[in-house]
Amino acid sequence: MHIGILGNPESWYVDDLQRVAAERGVKCDRIDYRLLAAGVSCHRPTLACGELDLRRLDAVIVRTMPPGSLEQVVFRMDVLARLEAAGVTVLNPPRAIEHAVDKYLATARLAAAGLPVPETMVCETAESALDAFERLGGDVVVKPVFGAEGRGIVRVSDPDIAVRVFRTLERIQAVLYLQRFVVHPGYDLRILVLDGNVLGGMRRYA
Secondary structure, three states: OEEEEEOOOOOHHHHHHHHHHHHOOOEEEEEOHHHEEEEOOOOOOEEEEOOEEHHHOOEEEEOOOOOOOHHHHHHHHHHHHHHHHOOOEEEOOHHHHHHHHEHHHHHHHHHHOOOOOOOEEEEOOHHHHHHHHHHOOOOEEEEOOEOOOOOOOEEEOOHHHHHHHHHHHHHOOOOEEEEEOOOOOOEEEEEEEEOOEEEEEEEEEO
């Protein structure tokens, strides 16, 4: 078996996955998002990372989706979708990743499924964000719609700072995603599910 891991090529988790793969006799290559390339032709389309032909892999494990421009994120998702269409097993599936990297879509789907979520407002103008700031109690967490690992998140509870933050985000054409701040015990719960089966869980302290 030959698999690839998409993630930070210098991270400890890629090292760990490669170690476990080697112990099981599985060939495992690191895939750097920055080196993804695709070719389109009627006869032989290509999907590659440097010299590695991704279409020849048995599976690709998507460990993380790094920050990037909208075009970069869309291209990465397109490559994963084309890999899946070519018969390569992609974990998690591209559709699931698409839902997960988009905070608005993920939050809306969780709420629609009956799971509790913080009260959330999403808008495009500083004026709308200031209205949302007041409606959410004047203490909010502002997050980028695309992103992970806590990058770009800020808590805002001062109206003057809120004006500056929201106007700055509007100027760079960002979508403003605000959630009411929720007092919490300092940890979150993470559950690993594969094919509908719960394999394990952990309590992660900040």
